[in-house]
Amino acid sequence: MLLTPLKRERATDAVYRALREAILDGLLRPGERLDVAELAGKLGVSLTPVRQALQMLAAEGLVEVRPRSGTYVAGVSASDVRDTFDVRCALECLAAELAIERITREEIGRMKKLLQEMTRPIRTARDRHAHAARNSEFHMILLRAAGNRRLLALYEELHAHIQIARIHAADKEWPGRLEQESAEHRAIVAALEKRDLPRLIEALRRHIFRARDSLVAAVENKTTGESA
Ligand SMILES: [Zn+2]
Structure with missing residues (x-):
């Protein structure tokens, strides 16, 4: 049976x-x-x-x-990426408010470890998958630390990290933005360590909106390239 x-x-x-x-x-x-x-x-x-x-x-x-x-x-459209990332930013900033006092040193330590692992060079599809999983986990630590199930469910429903993975797979230029991504992640961790909410929100907004604009540009370039 x-x-x-x-x-x-x-x-x-x-x-x-x-x-x-x-x-x-x-x-x-x-x-x-x-x-x-x-x-x-x-x-x-x-x-x-x-x-x-x-x-x-x-x-x-x-x-x-x-x-x-x-x-x-399913297709990936620039407008869907924009919509997804605008909502993602709002949810992550809410998570920041809820997590700022709750997040433990161990959780911040795990974010730091992921930060370090994400500086590894990306040469193969396997490297790309590993990087995507670490980036997703980095943000999920903050979301889980917020301790709000509804918020977590809404965030997961966005599937923002699936969009990132799909667009990166088709975009040869994105590893050139790794240093920038890394600096943004470091700013997020630094603000968490200081339990400085305004700085954390500023760092999250800068990171998520920059990512949104990069991804939208990648989708739009690809569309133009295909039709040209
Ligand atoms: Zn990130």
């Missing part, structure tokens, strides 16, 4: 991971139609895990199910 669902669960997870990586890396391109039978054939699994994996990806905003049409890789 236990073995069947477990096995199916594993196939779903494996399909989910494979498709997620292919979308984040741009191997499956925005707007591309995803045919369940074809994917199942290519991956050597039955239809059910593919359907389930596509549902998980839809919940993350990576695929789009269009009724009576099919399932497609």
